[in-house]
Amino acid sequence: MEAKEQQIDQTTIKTEPGTLAKPSAEQPWMEYVQPVLDTLAKVPDYIGDFFADNKKPLITIGLIIAGLVTVKVTLAVLGAIDDIPLLAPVLELVGLGYTAWFVYRYLLKEESRKELILEFEALKTQVFGNSSNS
Structure with missing residues (x-):
């Protein structure tokens, strides 16, 4: 230079x-x-x-702050949805309807309960993999 x-x-x-x-x-x-x-x-x-020198603690602190912000935003959105007239009762009715359908579809009969258990086991195997302990 x-x-x-x-x-x-x-x-x-x-x-x-x-x-x-x-x-x-x-x-x-x-x-x-x-x-x-x-x-x-x-x-x-x-x-x-x-x-x-402080990479892991800074990432942990960042994730905690991001989680808190996410919870705060979620609560604000739910509060805004709750303030819309007639929306909260409609969503409650949808939840009750889905619960009634689930009970009728999977819990009333023994064969449908076995089907639900098989589906749950398949999902568990997909997520966690095969376990050699069982």
Whole structure:
């Protein structure tokens, strides 16, 4: 990289691209500013090291916060739905109707209960895989 020369108030400063100017005798205040600039230049490295060292706890905290936000939004949506006139009673009727159908379809007769158990076992095998303990 080429060093550039800049003329500032009768003072020549030689700098390399991407570096900060060093304090000179003509700029006494730079001796106080330079440590601050050096520290600020290292901040991205400090932040990167912090995230690298604490990756798992930060992910856990992020997931907890995301879960809390999700619960809060879900409760707000349910509250908004509950405020719509006649919608809550209609949804209750749909729930009662589905419950009655489920009882009639799967719980009243022995053969339909066995079918439900087989479907549940198939779903359990799909989700958890075959277990050698059984």
